[in-house]
Amino acid sequence: MLTVTGLVRHFQAMHSGSVPVRAVDGVSFTLADGELVGLTGESGCGKSTLARTLLRLVEPTSGTVELDGTQVTALSRSGLRKFRPRMQLISQDPESAFNPRNKIGESVAEPFRVLHGVSLKKAIEMSEDYLSMAGFDMELVERYPFELSGGQIQRAAVARALACRPSLIVADEPTSSLDPSAQAQIAQTFQRINSEHGISLLWISHDLPLLSCVCDRIAVMHAGKIVECGPPGDITIRPVHHATRSPTDIMSATLSDRPPVGVLNEEFYRESQYRAARDSSGTTVRPQNTYSPFTGLQTDDKTRSRHT
Numbered sequence: 001m002l003t004v005t006g007l008v009r010h011f012q013a014m015h016s017g018s019v020p021v022r023a024v025d026g027v028s029f030t031l032a033d034g035e036l037v038g039l040t041g042e043s044g045c046g047k048s049t050l051a052r053t054l055l056r057l058v059e060p061t062s063g064t065v066e067l068d069g070t071q072v073t074a075l076s077r078s079g080l081r082k083f084r085p086r087m088q089l090i091s092q093d094p095e096s097a098f099n100p101r102n103k104i105g106e107s108v109a110e111p112f113r114v115l116h117g118v119s120l121k122k123a124i125e126m127s128e129d130y131l132s133m134a135g136f137d138m139e140l141v142e143r144y145p146f147e148l149s150g151g152q153i154q155r156a157a158v159a160r161a162l163a164c165r166p167s168l169i170v171a172d173e174p175t176s177s178l179d180p181s182a183q184a185q186i187a188q189t190f191q192r193i194n195s196e197h198g199i200s201l202l203w204i205s206h207d208l209p210l211l212s213c214v215c216d217r218i219a220v221m222h223a224g225k226i227v228e229c230g231p232p233g234d235i236t237i238r239p240v241h242h243a244t245r246s247p248t249d250i251m252s253a254t255l256s257d258r259p260p261v262g263v264l265n266e267e268f269y270r271e272s273q274y275r276a277a278r279d280s281s282g283t284t285v286r287p288q289n290t291y292s293p294f295t296g297l298q299t300d301d302k303t304r305s306r307h308t
């Protein structure tokens with residue numbers, strides 16, 4: 001069970017005089033064991049920062065995160081290192097999470113070598129079950145990451161996350177760089193691991209129709225806050241907040257000949273244009289994605305921004 005209470009992460013932009021970016025601005029929610037919750041919202045609303053903050057890949061400004069009775073936000077560095085396998089991140093760009101010099105089978109076997117101290121040969125044997133659970137074609141284990149398709153690497157990433165025996169997986173736009181058939185396969189894999197292994201899953205995506213098909217609940221984020229949360233039917237049929245209306249309207253616009261989204265949702269569009277202009281002026285920066293599931297190693301965002 002995951003309980004997030006009043007989570008905040010602000011970034012102080014490097015440019016003097018500019019206001020801090022309230023990327024995550026007081027988020028509270030729970031995720032039951034084995035529950036699959038979708039998180040959606042427009043670009044820049046803070047979804048990735050929320051994902052990284054609740055896994056403590058980015059330190060929160062304030063707020064608490066509790067997973068299975070452990071206060072994640074109170075863990076010491078060494079405590080966090082030990083706890084890290086229990087909460088796994090799957091990113092949009094899984095290739096960056098694999099060492100390009102290691103064969104994919106070796107990388108997926110890494111959790112067993114690190115966590116159980118077994119030989120590489122034994123670790124590779126132990127990882128086979130997880131690779132098949134994630135739908136990875138065993139004939140590809142000798143390949144290097146650059147020799148695999150996006151969908152194949154993403155399945156290897158899922159296998160490696162599963163090998164850590166997590167109780168929580170956060171998947172940040174795991175299908176957005178994949179073609180539709182690979183997207184569907186990954187979606188099925190997530191549904192299966194969620195129902196068969198009781199792993200709680202927070203799935204971040206722009207694709208509201210997809211989330212509606214697979215999730216128990218959907219949360220909608222806007223400007224660092226969760227503005228709506230409920231069963232998919234409530235979100236797609238009776239959207240309450242304007243941030244929800246954009247993807248919903250895109251979906252209905254493609255289903256019937258409704259007016260373009262901009263007409264239906266001017267407020268959202270004005271805001272996203274403002275955000276795009278602010279991003280291109282360079283006052284905000286995006287985190288680089290170099291993530292390891294054991295160390296949580298990532299590009300140090302202190303080099304680009306200061307924790308407020």
Ligand SMILES: Nc1ncnc2c1ncn2[C@@H]1O[C@H](COP(=O)(O)OP(=O)(O)O)[C@@H](O)[C@H]1O
Pocket residue numbers: 011012013021022023041042043044045046047048049050284285286287301304305
């Ligand atoms: N390391 C950082 N330093 C400064 N600003 C950041 C940093 N990471 C994210 N941001 C800003 O926080 C906001 C939310 O970003 P992000 O969480 O990536 O949104 P989303 O994933 O919803 O697109 C954006 O305005 C972004 O520019």
Ligand SMILES: [Mg+2]
Pocket residue numbers: 047048049172
């Ligand atoms: Mg993001």
